[in-house]
Amino acid sequence: MTRALSTPPVIAPGLLGDSPQPVLSATGGLLLRPWEESDAPAFLSAYQDDEIRRWHTRRPSSEAQAREWFDAYRQDWKREKGGHWAITRDGDEVLGRIALRGLDFDDGTANVAYWVLPIARGAGVASHSLWALTAWALHEIGFHRLELDHSTRNHASCRVATKSGYLLEGTKRSAAVHDDGRHDMHLHARIRGD
Numbered sequence: 001m002t003r004a005l006s007t008p009p010v011i012a013p014g015l016l017g018d019s020p021q022p023v024l025s026a027t028g029g030l031l032l033r034p035w036e037e038s039d040a041p042a043f044l045s046a047y048q049d050d051e052i053r054r055w056h057t058r059r060p061s062s063e064a065q066a067r068e069w070f071d072a073y074r075q076d077w078k079r080e081k082g083g084h085w086a087i088t089r090d091g092d093e094v095l096g097r098i099a100l101r102g103l104d105f106d107d108g109t110a111n112v113a114y115w116v117l118p119i120a121r122g123a124g125v126a127s128h129s130l131w132a133l134t135a136w137a138l139h140e141i142g143f144h145r146l147e148l149d150h151s152t153r154n155h156a157s158c159r160v161a162t163k164s165g166y167l168l169e170g171t172k173r174s175a176a177v178h179d180d181g182r183h184d185m186h187l188h189a190r191i192r193g194d
């Protein structure tokens with residue numbers, strides 16, 4: 001299809017999808033790596049946690065479905081729609097999840113999402129991982145703006161965003177449906193040069 005935009009893409013198509021998804025190192029011995037089939041039990045168990053269920057309404061219902069999601073994640077990478085990483089200790093034990101979604105190569109934008117298993121919380125896992133993913137996306141790949149949104153009631157996520165340099169830009173009123181109804185959402189963003 002002929003490209004109709006008057007401006008060149010911020011990121012050249014193929015920059016991500018033509019190469020394997022990278023493993024990223026983060027402070028504290030954390031390794032962000034692609035999901036593996038054997039992670040399915042840990043991934044499924046995350047969605048039994050009340051806090052994760054509180055903020056994430058899209059949930060796998062079986063290990064088989066988790067593995068289907070991992071397959072979709074691999075397709076997302078190849079099609080340059082998103083990147084999904086397991087947050088691990090030394091590549092082995094799964095501690096959480098972090099993702100870059102909604103990739104827009106024309107504008108150089110994307111959004112981030114994450115959760116951390118209860119046992120690993122409060123030790124910087126989310127913020128160290130977000131810092132590493134952000135540095136890679138902005139400075140190695142060339143994204144210009146990364147967005148992060150969370151319910152205004154999710155104070156821990158707000159803190160992770162702020163600690164990781166994602167400035168609060170405003171409140172999207174009544175923007176998302178959770179199990180207990182509609183929530184206002186904070187919009188945070190970090191741009192290259194912040």
Ligand SMILES: CC(C)(COP(=O)(O)OP(=O)(O)OC[C@H]1O[C@@H](n2cnc3c(N)ncnc32)[C@H](O)[C@@H]1OP(=O)(O)O)[C@@H](O)C(=O)NCCC(=O)NCCS
Pocket residue numbers: 051052055114115116117120121122123124125126127128149150151154155156157159160163
């Ligand atoms: C939000 C979440 C990802 C944070 O993970 P984590 O690894 O514990 O995060 P970090 O340790 O990097 O930082 C957490 C920060 O939040 C703070 N915090 C935790 N609970 C809090 C609360 N109820 N109110 C305010 N701040 C809180 C911590 O004190 C810490 O800040 P500090 O370092 O200044 O003390 C994790 O709690 C989680 O997975 N929650 C459920 C799912 C979720 O909320 N996902 C995000 C949806 S947008």
